[in-house]
Amino acid sequence: MRALKELARQPSALFGLAIILGVLILALAAPLIAPFDPDNQMFDGLTLEGAPMPPGGQFLLGTDTLGRDLFSRLLYGARTSLIIGLVANGVAVTIGLFVGITAGYMRGWVGTLLMRCTDLMMAFPALLLAIVLAAILKPSLWIVAMVIALVNWVQVARIVYTETRGLVERDFIMAERALGAGHGRIVFRHILPHLIPTAIVWGTLGIATTVLLEATLSFLGVGVQPPQPSWGNIIFESQSYFQAAPWLVFFPGALILVTALAFNLVGDALRDILDPTQRGRG
């Protein structure tokens, strides 16, 4: 609650929140707002020469190379981006919490093994790995989400590990242990609640990374597959045409940027608020 109040006091965070809310509404209400069926290749959606229609007139943001309404496709694309952003990042944060807490709490060989695994993942070229996996696994929305989760959990795990190690040393955990509390009780009642701020911060910042990664994969043609619209694959489909129809790159590109920016702004503000050691800096 305090966090929300402080958040509301920062203009940049408010700006970010407003954008997130806007994109969310557009995505949820896509069927109500969209003037056309996003998959309909309209006869009058192309010029007489067969080129896409520029923005303005009947089609608010113009049409794509197949004569589909760009505005409608962007609205449905927002759904794709947000679903993948939430699912992929939710899974990544969950894996990160699980690995980080287990490694930090267990110590011994289990902890060492898990942390060596994250070392290994840190040395992996993440983008390359994601592209390879997505390409080989015949991409679909859920596969793309899982691939992104698979490369994005590592950072969360490392931060959670460090924090858990610190918590385990603290007196109140020692006291709890002396009182005979079981591992389950200590982890769920005492460690996990202290990690919620971290999870919230990375849950927000991570969505920005995820939205960018999904767009990149889709742009390369190994992400979400057309005709299902995603901001990345709209650009992928019109890439060879972008000199004649720059709006096909500009509008989806701007949406990707603004959405990632919004999550970064809010996540960064949350970090300042929830992490007292960062407070007063910057």
Add this chain to the structure above:
Amino acid sequence: MLGVLTKRLLQSALILLGVAAITFVLLYALPADPARMIAGRSATAQTVANIRHELGLDQPLLTQFLHYLRGLLQGDLGRSYAQKTQVVTLIIARLPATLVLMAAGIFVEVAIGLTLGITAALNRGGLTDRLVMASAFVGVSAPQFVVALLLLYLFAATLGWFPMSGYGSFAHVVLPAMTLGILGAGWYARMARSAMIDVLNQDYIRTARAKGLSARRIVLRHALPNAILPIIAMIGIDIGQFMGGVVVVEAVYGWPGIGQLAWQAIQQVDIPIIMGVTLTSALAIIIGNLVADIIAPMIDPRIRSH
């Protein structure tokens, strides 16, 4: 120092081995059949089986991996399925282009990032500071391929200042380097700003001010050398990340580096090349981190004792 270094090198070798094992299992266990890709759509089952046997793909996974490792120890990354050439040869041929791009990209991002970050730190809380931080945020949130396409549209297609794609002259490197630089500069600007603010708050800077030194001298000679450490560590990490992230920029600009090599290989399920590039990238990441760790104590004696 030497003991620590030996330990780190040993760890690095183990990590590399782990990366090799995981990539190998992923590539060979996943449902992509390179033999079928090579044979083509109309091939008979017999042809596919023959090719599979020729490539050793009918062997157990462990046998294949040990075979691969034996080659790896001798610097042999195997032979490309599609191009029938040694993977090492292909990677070495493509590496210079990527290194040129990397050097240019890192130069641009450090130059822009440091300038902006220091300017912001000196004007802390002011309008300049806020503008710089806002643009840094935009920079780190921008999708690489969109920036690449927009720069192409603006400076190549519309204004005609630079070529659309290719490799070979200074003009070719400008737009790809700018793409990388604009995006990376945001991270450097934020880091440089917070490092500078930490240093500027310290007593010796106040002493320098009291002595009446010029602001320019204080920043360049007294503050910057102490703020540079996190930035150098970041360049090390950047070098590593670069190799794996170069696919997009090289694809958009038709830059003939290892990113493009990897991208073509991915589309052809040319596993030896994918393995080779992944390992090269992992090696770059490990070396980048090592370099950052080794250089840090040289610059900052405080770290040496640890």
